[in-house]
Amino acid sequence: MRLAFLIPPMLLLAACEQKDENDRSAGTDISINADGEGGGGVQIHTGKDGGKLRIGGKDGAAINIDLPDFVDLDIQGDFDIDGVRLYPGSTITKVDVDANDAGGADKATVNLGFTTPAAPARAADWMTAEFAKKGIKVARDGDTLSGTDKDGDDFTIAFNPDGATSKGQVKIVSN
Numbered sequence: 001m002r003l004a005f006l007i008p009p010m011l012l013l014a015a016c017e018q019k020d021e022n023d024r025s026a027g028t029d030i031s032i033n034a035d036g037e038g039g040g041g042v043q044i045h046t047g048k049d050g051g052k053l054r055i056g057g058k059d060g061a062a063i064n065i066d067l068p069d070f071v072d073l074d075i076q077g078d079f080d081i082d083g084v085r086l087y088p089g090s091t092i093t094k095v096d097v098d099a100n101d102a103g104g105a106d107k108a109t110v111n112l113g114f115t116t117p118a119a120p121a122r123a124a125d126w127m128t129a130e131f132a133k134k135g136i137k138v139a140r141d142g143d144t145l146s147g148t149d150k151d152g153d154d155f156t157i158a159f160n161p162d163g164a165t166s167k168g169q170v171k172i173v174s175n
Helices: 003-014 120-133
Strands: 029-035 041-047 050-056 062-067 091-100 107-116 138-141 144-148 154-162 165-173
Touching (some): 120 138, 120 144, 120 154, 120 165
Parallel strands (some): 029 091
Antiparallel strands (some): 029 041, 041 050, 050 062, 138 144
């Protein structure tokens, strides 16, 4: 997953649709922090109460933009790990990207929060079977899956009970 992974979330942010002001019950919280060579960087933070886009440059130059007060990303169909999507009906509620290529580090960590309509064991069983169909080995500890994708990036998918459904988190760490 190299820092090129940041481009799709930024493009997705540009494609966000603003929701009706009366519908603030859901949405996707987004946080993207990317630092590059020479002190430049991009920070995007937004959620149901609005947010900021900051593009920093050398010598303190920066662009600061207020973002709409409610964005909703339709990325459920676009997210996958080597072709394996989240359990059907899942909704991504949080996107948090932290990346740095200063000094040639080329490191990134992506955290996605999500809800899923199945109990943790059922969702974990389904995803384990989907990874097996794609030839991806995963280790399972309770309702947490972990493995390495075809690019060599480590991932963890954790499911936690939320009544009859689940809340979960995907963490991807580039190597």
